Amino acid sequence: MSFIKQQVIEDYVNLALNNINSLESKNSCYFCFRTIRKEEIECTDPEGETALCPNCDMDCLIPGDIEIKVLRAIHNKVFKVKKDSK
Numbered sequence: 001m002s003f004i005k006q007q008v009i010e011d012y013v014n015l016a017l018n019n020i021n022s023l024e025s026k027n028s029c030y031f032c033f034r035t036i037r038k039e040e041i042e043c044t045d046p047e048g049e050t051a052l053c054p055n056c057d058m059d060c061l062i063p064g065d066i067e068i069k070v071l072r073a074i075h076n077k078v079f080k081v082k083k084d085s086k
């Protein structure tokens with residue numbers, strides 16, 4: 001499942017942070033894999049810089065309509081890493 005390079009995954013993860021000004025009409029959550037329309041987004045982080053997914057409340061919204069296989073690869077990498085490091 002490593003058809004995407006680590007660097008590319010990090011780039012996507014960065015797109016999900018401080019994304020409030022880069023949201024598109026469709027956005028993709030790499031936690032719950034939903035496609036989220038911009039008007040569905042209601043919550044941000046306390047600083048108001050990162051939009052949270054209205055479905056799962058995670059800061060995992062990547063602007064744009066991202067392929068599901070890409071989202072899954074990001075999910076697997078990110079949440080495996082987080083479990084080990086914290």
Ligand SMILES: [Zn+2]
Nearest residue numbers: 029032053056
């Ligand atoms: Zn979500």
